Amino acid sequence: MSTDGPAATAVPHNDPMELEHHTADETHPATDAPATAQPQRPAHQGHSVRLEGLRAFYGEAEQVRGISLEFPANQVTAIIGPSGCGKSTMIRCVNRMHEEIPGAHAKGKVLLDDVDLYDPAVDVVAVRRAIGMVFQKPNPFPTMSIFDNVAAGLRLTSRRRENLSHKVESALRSASLWDEVKDRLSSPGAGLSGGQQQRLCIARSLAVDPEVLLMDEPCSALDPIATLKIEELIDQLKQRVTIVIVTHNMQQAARVADRTAFMLSGALVEVGPTQEIFTTPGDLRTEEYVTGKFG
Amino acid sequence: MSGHGQAQRQLQRFAPSRARQRSDRLARGFILAATVIALIPLVLILYYLLSKGLSSWSPSFFTTDPTGNTFFAKASIGGIKSAILGTIEIVALASAISIPAGIGVAVWLVEYGGERLAAHLVRFFVDVLTGVPSIVFGLFIYIALIVGTGSSYAGYKGSLALSLLMLPVVIRSAEVVLQLVPGALREAALALGAPRWRVIFSVVLPTALPGMVTGVLLAIARAAGETAPLLFTAAATFKTDFNLGQFMNSLPVQIYNDVTSPTTSVVNRAWGAALTLVTMILILNLLARLVSRRSRLA
Amino acid sequence: MEAASVAGGDRSVLERSPLARLPDRLLKYSLAALTALILALIVYFFIRLVGEAEPVFAKSGILDFAFNNDWNVGANHFGALPLVLGTLITSVLALIIGVPVAVATAVYLTELCPSRVKTPVTVLIELLAAVPSVVYGLWGIFFLAPKLQPLEQWLADRLSFIPFVGGGLVTIPNIFIAGLILAIMILPIVSAISREVIATVPPDHKEAALGLGATRWEMIRLAVLPYCRAGITGASMLGLGRAVGETIAVTIVIGDAPQLPHQLFGQGYSLAAVIANEFGEAQGLHRSALFAAGLALFVLTLLVNGVARLLVLRASRSRSASPANPASAGTAIVPAPVR
Structure with a gap:
């Protein structure tokens, strides 16, 4: 589609x-x-991402065992599965973050609108600009102010300063953080609450205008109220970017995702519209997982 | 094929600009260059030491005392026997003093001091002590053992100055290793009803010993290369003397004295002595490395 | 244990006899006494040093000693300004040359180098610390100084419009060579501590930068260096402490001229060098002045090292406060830098 x-x-x-x-x-x-x-x-x-036979390794150990999967444009796709099933490793392959770990490498194809991101001619820096990432633990730069955190990515690419504060504001607005921080943009980003820090990190990713946003368990370190805010945000953001979210929380997947993929032991078990996965899964293992029989 | 080109162009929007790529390459180039530059002096020093020092090495170089002759080209200037023996004696005595004392302080810090204020004070003090210039330790010993005592320089006074220098190194390295001894091991021994001192002597110290050897060897290596604290504690002399109560020659001090000589053969003796000294110290360092690789407390 | 049950028949089994507890107490108090003795010794040495330096202060005052520029053994007048300045100039020179190189090697070894190269290069840089001071001096005076003289002279001629740096004749032992030798000597310690500090940067921050599409250098600039500023400053201060106190190598290559340093490529003197050089023949007030120079050196290094240790400690403290960091950072950084 x-x-x-x-x-x-x-x-x-x-x-x-x-x-x-x-x-x-x-x-x-x-x-x-x-x-x-x-x-x-x-x-x-928007832009879609397609995995074709993706395999990821830590040294000799194969953590992701050949996954083919599509993340349709302007939709939220959730990846669920028990811990250790390779779901984090898998999305870290999408923006080629996986290979930053010493000894780790990936095989197969990741296509962003038909561009193979693992093509040798592709610049890994460009891949990460095109595909933003929000991490499990909020990780604002500790030495920078709120403003500088959001501006960090922009400053890398643009010499011009005049638009900076405008872009920072719009990124913070997109992350629903503007109203909370507009009076203290110059205070350190690390001084915010956990949920605010995570939205700051989202704003930082959005500021450079990526086509896809990867979220690796973005709420696992947050309280329920902060989690709710992020989930609302995800719903708005899909107008702008294609979102892939890894979560161990099935309710969260049910709440935010248009499509859900279920992974087990490094392999994809099934993928489909979220409604379907949670009510009429095609695979027995999916049914057992979503009904809480294991995991 | 065309798909490829198209693909590249589409990602181009996100590709880092030429300027960014250039500054990335430039910065990485500088960092690599700096690392290479850092290694150049070592290579040059070792090369120069070998090329200059090896030529003055001969069996008699190690078996004769320096003669003190620096004027008569025909007469022998002698070797470095007294300096080698002196360095070994002085450093051996310094080790005999500072190693037990240093390990003792480290045991106190770990087993009794813990997180008490006094322990933190001692730690800070020891850290600061590592930065005290070695020549100041020489002055300390001079003041305490020579000023007003009517006595003069002596080998054992040099040893004392070196032991002051070694102490903080031994304490800190031993402490780090002692802290690595698992608490469960101590508790297991205590639970058997062993008193604390038995636990320390029969469980903690034997477990930590191999790890402590590394720090001790490095401390010895450091002391062996020191010149300044020996200048006015052990002084320089020519003859071999096994009495630590007398003036005592040492490799670093002899090198220092020879450097200032206008006679080429004496300077060459300094190179030979320097090569000897560096060889001794490198062997100690290599030993330390081997031991530490063998004995990872973990 | 057996002793307790045998000797004290009427005693409760749970109570150990005072005799059995004796070795424990003995050990505890003797170790405490040993520790206290070492501290007391250092304090005693310090007081004696002040006492020995006193005559020169009494004669013309501390200020005259510190700020007068006439160090004249013949006239029995001792103003240490040339020595203090010589020490400071050579040490700062060592920092300017040595710290960037040391930090760059640390960055290379922690962030950029292939894992195969890492250990050998680390070992080689640490070997620099194993070379004795006197060997640096020997190499400096017979190899480095003559080889660099043409380059220095060229620089001095070209830069003659800059006061202190340009103009004049390049002497063979000179202040610049002393600073360069010191830079090489402090490199291993500054590099080692910087490496440990850089290793404490949480991977989160580095990934945040990479995830934004930063190049490797931009990641270092954005996430690594700002995070390590305090620690690297501390490492540099420790290097400064080393440079200030370094004696023999400097004595050999600085030229030993007790005059105000007026030219970078000219001769100078330092506090440590003057002691090493003149102590042997010094008598009376001259000797007292040398003790005063030692005292100045001692106080200077105490200050520099105290500040450095606090900086490094604080850097590693704030690290270990955040849960993602290994608590070992504190202990890993403090062990005595071995040279």
Whole structure:
């Protein structure tokens, strides 16, 4: 269903060669490019990710054993499964974070709108710009203020300063954090509560305008109220980005996800609309897991 | 094929700019270069030591005392026998003093001091002591044992100065190892009804011993290379003397004296002595490394 | 144990006889006494040192000793300013040259290097610390100084518009060579401690930076270096302490001229060098002045090292306060840097 969306957006980007020079520094000037028939990339027209035979290793040990799976554009896909089933490892392969662990490597394909991210010609830095990540533990930069945390990614790519505060504000608004922090943007990010820190990290990821957002158990360190806020946020964000969320909390998956994938021992058991997975799963193991018989 | 090119172009929007890639490469290049630069002096020193020092090595170089002759080109200037023996004697006595004392303090810190204020004070003090210049330890011993005593320099006074220098190193390294001894081991022995001192002597110390050897060897290596504290405690002399109550020669002090000589052959003797000293110290360091690899307390 | 039950027939089994408890107490108090004795000895030495230095202070005052620039043995006048300045200039020079290189090696070894290279390079850098001071001096005066002289002269000629650096004749032992040798000597300790500090940066922060699409260098700049600032400052201060107190190598290469340092490539003197050089023949007031120089050195290194230790400790404390960090950070950093 989503394969048309990305193809449509892919076209305007690859037409003019000079585009590459603008876009290296700036995220938006695609709008100035002559060939851009569409005035601006519509918010709802997103990007899909497809895994093909993805395998991930720690040294010799194979933690993810050949997964093929699609994350459709502008949808929230939840990955559930018992701890140790490889779900975190799997999404860390999507933005090639997995290979940062000494001795770890991955095989297979991860396609972002038909671009194989493991193609040798692909720059890993670009992959991580295109696919943002929110981690299990809120990890704002401890030495930076709230403002600087959000601006950190922007400052890497853009020399221009004039738009910075505007972009920071819009990222904080997108993360529903603006109203809580607008009066203390210069105080340290580490001084916020856990839930606020996690939303700060979401704002930091959104500020660089990624196409996909990966969330690795983003609420596991948070209290229920903070968790609820993040879940509401996820619902709004899918207008803008494709979201993949790993969670050990099945209620959370049921609440936020359009589609749910169930993993066991490094393999994909089944994937489908969330409703279906939780009510009429096709596989006995899924049924046992979602009804709490194990895990 | 075209799919590939298209693919690249689409991700291009996110690719780091040329400037960023350049600064990344540049910074990594600088960091690598700095690491290489850091290793250059070591290579140069070792190379220079070998090329200069080996030529003055000969059997008689190690078996004769220096003669003190620096003027007559024909006459022999002698070797470094007294310096080698002196260094061994002085360092052996310094080790005999500082190793038991240092381990004693470390045992007190770990077994009795714990988190008490006094223990923290001692730790801080010991840390600061590691930074005291070695020449100041020489001054301390000079003041305590030579000023007003009517006596003069002596080998054992050099040993005392070196033992002051070794103490903080021994204490700190022994403490780290003692802390690694699992508490469960102590509790097991205490639960058998053993008194604390037996636990320390028959469980804690034997367990920690191999680990402590590393720190001790490094402390010895450090002391063996020190010149400054010996200058006015043990002084320099030519003849071999096994009496630690007399003036005593040592390798570092002899090298120091020889460096300032205008005579080439004497300077060459300094190179030979330096190569000897560095060889001794490197052997101690290698031993320490081997021991520490063998005996990981974990 | 047996002693208790045999000797005390009428005593409760649970009570150990005073005799059996004796070794325990003996050990505890003798160890405490040993510790106290060592502390007391150092305090005693310090007081005696002040006492020995007193005559020179009494003659013309502490201020004159510290700030007068005339160190004249013949005239029996001792102003230590040239020595203090020589010590400070060479030490700061060592920091300027040595710290960036040391921190870069630490960053390389912890963040960039392939794991195969890591151990050998670490061992080699630590071997630099095993070379005795006198050997550095020997190498400095016979190899480094002559080899660098043309380069120094070239620099001095080109930079003659900069006061202190440019102009003048390059002498063979000189202040710059002393600073360079010191830089090499402090490199291992600064590098080792920086490495331990950098190793405490939580992977979370590094992943946060990488996840934002930072290049490796940007990750180091964004997540690693700011986090380690206090620890690296502490490491540099420890290096400074080393440089200030280093004696023999400096004595050999600094030129031993008791004059105000007026040129980077000219001769100078340092507190430690003057003691090593002149103590043997010194008498009376001269000897007292050398003790005063030792006292100045002692106090200077105490201050520098005290501050450094506090910085490193605080850096590792704040680390271990956060749950993700190994509590071992504190102990891993403090062990005596061995040279």
